[in-house]
Amino acid sequence: PVRRHKVVVCRDLGPDVMPLLRERRELELIVWPEDKFCDRKWLLENIPGCSGVLVMLSDIVNEEFLDTCGPSLKVVSTMSVGYDHVKLPALAQRGIKLGYTPDVLTDAVADLSVMLALMASRNAKQTLSVVQNGEWPSFSWAPFAFCGRQISSSSQKRTITVGFLGFGRIAKATLARLVPFGINHVIFLSSPKSKRDSPNECAEFERQFGVKSVRRTADLQELARESDIVFVLAPGGPSTHHIIDEYFLRAMKPTAVLVNPSRGTLVDSDALAKAVHEGWIWGAGLDVVEGEPNVTADHPLVKEPRCVVLPHVGSATFETRLEMASLAARNLIAGVLGEELEHELGLQSYTSP
Ligand code: 8YV
Numbered sequence: 001p002v003r004r005h006k007v008v009v010c011r012d013l014g015p016d017v018m019p020l021l022r023e024r025r026e027l028e029l030i031v032w033p034e035d036k037f038c039d040r041k042w043l044l045e046n047i048p049g050c051s052g053v054l055v056m057l058s059d060i061v062n063e064e065f066l067d068t069c070g071p072s073l074k075v076v077s078t079m080s081v082g083y084d085h086v087k088l089p090a091l092a093q094r095g096i097k098l099g100y101t102p103d104v105l106t107d108a109v110a111d112l113s114v115m116l117a118l119m120a121s122r123n124a125k126q127t128l129s130v131v132q133n134g135e136w137p138s139f140s141w142a143p144f145a146f147c148g149r150q151i152s153s154s155s156q157k158r159t160i161t162v163g164f165l166g167f168g169r170i171a172k173a174t175l176a177r178l179v180p181f182g183i184n185h186v187i188f189l190s191s192p193k194s195k196r197d198s199p200n201e202c203a204e205f206e207r208q209f210g211v212k213s214v215r216r217t218a219d220l221q222e223l224a225r226e227s228d229i230v231f232v233l234a235p236g237g238p239s240t241h242h243i244i245d246e247y248f249l250r251a252m253k254p255t256a257v258l259v260n261p262s263r264g265t266l267v268d269s270d271a272l273a274k275a276v277h278e279g280w281i282w283g284a285g286l287d288v289v290e291g292e293p294n295v296t297a298d299h300p301l302v303k304e305p306r307c308v309v310l311p312h313v314g315s316a317t318f319e320t321r322l323e324m325a326s327l328a329a330r331n332l333i334a335g336v337l338g339e340e341l342e343h344e345l346g347l348q349s350y351t352s353p
Helices: 018-022 040-046 063-069 088-094 106-121 124-134 171-182 201-209 220-226 246-251 270-276 318-336
Strands: 006-011 027-031 052-055 075-078 096-100 163-164 185-189 213-216 229-232 257-260 282-285 308-309
Touching: 006 163, 006 318, 018 027, 018 318, 040 063, 063 088, 075 318, 088 318, 096 318, 106 124, 106 171, 106 229, 106 257, 106 282, 106 308, 106 318, 124 308, 163 171, 163 220, 171 201, 201 213, 201 318, 213 220, 220 246, 246 270, 270 282
Parallel strands: 006 027, 006 052, 052 075, 075 096, 163 185, 163 229, 185 213, 229 257, 257 282, 282 308
Antiparallel strands: none
């Protein structure tokens, strides 16, 4: 008889992906049966003795979770590129693998990043509401009505600097999409340079993207001061908590926009609402907000006409979610069977005290 491994899947992954799991006779599958957040109580009741678990970013994987699973647990597979919901040192100490889903969502999130930059700079929220509220008929062609800020310059007469907080896969894909807009300067702040980084990395980026200058800075204030758009594309977690604070926002240009498609925790929401309200910056495009999904119409950022707030839909295309779900399922199966994961997050640096 085939040895069966218990696996818990915290969401139904749909008719195209569930068969990948169901057809594996080695797996004893337990699936959260509802189409909403996986209930913690249900989860803790079902994970004891499991070999693998597939989670979403709303399922917190901490010591309690891991201890409840017990020593049989070999792999946690998250259907996300982010892993701030997973306590990495706790996994590393127990020798548990973490599978995640990078690359497959890069295009979708980069598309949405550009969309947010355009929506925020071109007053999409206000102008949509003009039509929605039936106010268009009274429009008088006042020359500067509805005007926003332009983020393109094909004439090259204007200098446009795009800033990136974090310069990984999604940031680079976003930059590639913006180059045809006539962006000529790039400034980025990224985690400290490692030995693997090329000493000529900036010159290489200039060639790769065809822009006049690319500069790395370690100074948040400089990033804030120089950028016409700041894209926040860095991981969440304690090390980046409120990295965009009042001090940063006060240093930005009054014509600049802030775009955050990564994690809400990086931005101090109160400071941002004040910054937009008082005109320290032009506007903001947010796909994530601290405390989500408990963000409602009375939230200061949602109330702000120049803040576009979307409900964390960066990777939400059928094409991308399908790839994420099937990669997460494949990572789960590989981990349970003791095979190499397609995408495993290296946890070596978390094993030392
Ligand atoms: C969501 C994301 O996780 O991958 C991430 O880290 O934030 C998003 O892609 C995803 O949509 C939920 O599965």
